[in-house]
Amino acid sequence: MGTGLEDVAAGVALELAGEFSCAAATYKGSGKKFLQQLAEQLDVPTEIEDDKGRIKPLTLDQLKEEIGLNLPTDALLILPEAKRLTTGIRFWLEDLIEAGCRVCCFAIANPGRDIFIEMIEVELELPSDRTIRYAMQDEATKLGFDLTTARLSQLQPLAGRNPMLARKVVRQEKLGINPTMEHRQYLVMMPILLAALFSFAVIRYVGMGVGNKNWQIFGGVALTVAMAAKQLGRVEGAKKKLGQ
The missing domain is CATH 1.10.8 (Helicase, Ruva Protein; domain 3)
Structure with missing residues (x-):
């Protein structure tokens, strides 16, 4: 499921394009393609000429070295879905940060490891x-x-x-497909309702103590309804395997 982080990152890059040399890329399984995207946006060479005059693309390690050597002083690396980054790329980014490079990572939650621990965390508001x-x-x-x-x-x-x-x-x-709700950005009221009903059940024991039949009946009904609602909340549909 998409998170929309790439849209947010693109907006940040557009906003800061006049102030920094921005480069944005999303890691999608290939470290080489990821680095090539960054290099092309920073005007860093991605190819090399060998001894025979043939043009060859730089390897992964060569791309890391070339970007590190030719990185503009005002460079800003913007990385959506930063949790996908491999350990090797994160350590490479750590070297860039120590050299003074600005790095802006986007993630649903802070992974809380290596470079992410040292970064300043800013929580963004949900889109309006x-x-x-x-x-x-x-x-x-x-x-x-x-x-x-x-x-x-x-x-x-x-x-x-x-x-x-x-x-x-x-x-x-x-396409004529009936859309369904796929997000969980809503408040589940069932726990609140159950807590209220169980609270009213206390009245039953108070009624038993003072000898009040009405309180006992009211508390007993509240307890019964709460237990029934709790059990109904566990009801699930039949789980079928794919193809059945």
Whole structure:
């Protein structure tokens, strides 16, 4: 599931492009491609000419060394989904940070290891409803899909505060697939209700102590309802394997 961190990182890079030499890249399984993306944005060579005059791409270690040697003094590395970074790349980034390079990492939660421990942690606010609506409308425009304001209001709760989910909901709507809620950005009231009912159950024992039948009945009913609600909350649908 997309988290929208790449959108946030792209916005930061656009905002700071005039102040720093920004380079943004997301690690997607290949360290070489990741470093090539950074090098190209920083105008760092990614190829070398051998003794026979042939042009060859730099290896992973050569890319690390070349970026470290030619890194601009005002460079800012912006890394969405930083939790994906391998140990080798994190140690390389640690050397760059010690050399004075600015690094901005984005993650759902701070991994709490090596370079992340030393970084200043800034918690970002969730996107506003207006931002989610804009993302949905923008996706509908790209798809040539006419999304009315009324339907947009109905679909928005399914996306929560996640721009990636917002675009996915619009794509599902265009394909005629009934979108479902995939986020958990809501308050579960069941524990609060159960706590309230169990609290009222105390009245039963107070009624037994003072000899008040009404209190005993009320407390007993509250206890019974709480136990029943607790059991009903455990009910799950049938779990079928794929293909059944």
